[in-house]
Amino acid sequence: MLAVVVYSWRYFDEPPEGHAGTFPALILLFEAGMAGFALTGDLFDAFVFFELMGAVAYALTGYRIEDPRPVQGALVFVVVNSLGAYCSLLGIGLVYARTGELGLAQIGAQLARHRPDALLSVAFVLIVTGLLVKAAVVPLHFWLPDAHSVAPTPVCMLLSGVMVELGVYGTARVYWVVFSGPHGITHAHLRAVFVATGVLTALVGAVMCWQQRHxxxxxxxxxxxxxxxFLTGTALLTPPRRPAPPCTSPPTPG
Incomplete structure (x- = not known):
């Protein structure tokens, strides 16, 4: 963020007409959303902070509103990421309906006592889908080149240096803290899916780089x-071990 602020100093002195002070305010709002997402222990708050980052990124992408190209790129950005946000919100609602909790640790403790069912699997897929859209993982990546090509250079630094990495971080944190308990979703299956998705994303990104002239x-x-x-490396990590929930059955008479 410090590098972005230094690089974007000229935008502070030359704002578009009628938008004096808008650019630095948006940069600070983006940083607030980033810090909140990284520090919060509440699943819904994490969603709110990430969407705050997204809303600010939309505005920064279309900052030069006198040019139709940034506005079009921001519109694609808004539509695709909003669909991902709706998926995450629906998944959070399903988790809350099952556990009555929104704290990450509290949800993990609740789910550790029960075997997963179809509802929890669907909730996990929905939440992770929203995060992977933000992370620009194939096949959910096409918003990033459209936004990147028209956004101001400091905004490109935010998208490439902060937002997509936090999408991967959020995916790892949601799985490890919430869904990886003793009776959680099987890590071996997820590892295979995420490794395959990560390898596909890396290959598509490399091939498409070769084709670009912009x-x-x-x-x-x-x-x-x-x-x-990043996604492949994260999938190959070993989740932290959590203690099994205490046994609540009555002791056997001696």
Whole structure:
């Protein structure tokens, strides 16, 4: 964020007509959403902070409203990421309906006592889908080149250097803290899915880089390729072990 602020200093001095002070305010709002998402222990709050980042990123992408191209790129960005946000919100609602909790640790403790069922599997898929849209993972990546190619350069730094990485981080955190308990979703199956998705994303990003003649689109597909590497590396990690829930059955008489 410090690098973005330094690089974007000229945008503070030359705002579009009628938008004095807008750019630095949006940068600070983006940073607030980033910090909140990384620090919160509440699933719904994490969703709110990530959507705050997304809303600010939409506005920053279309910052030069006198040019129709940034507005079009921001519109694609809004539509695709809003669909991902609806998926995450629906998944959070399903988890809350089952557990009555929104804290990540509290939900994990509740789910550790019960075997997963179809509802929890669907909730996990919905939540992770919303996060992977933000992470620009194939086949949910096409918003990033469109936004990247028309956004101001400091905004490209935010998209490539902050937003997509936090999507991968959020996916890992939701799984490890919430769904990886003793009776949670099987890690071996998820590892295979995420490794395959990460490898596919890395390959698509690398191949598409080779095809580009526009510098910002090339950098966008480079970001997609690196996200694939991040996702593959994260999937190959071992989840932290959690103690099994205490036994609540009555002791056997001596």
């Amino acid at each position: 510098l910002k689109r090339l950098l966008a597909f480079s970001t997609v390729g690196h996200v694939g590497l």
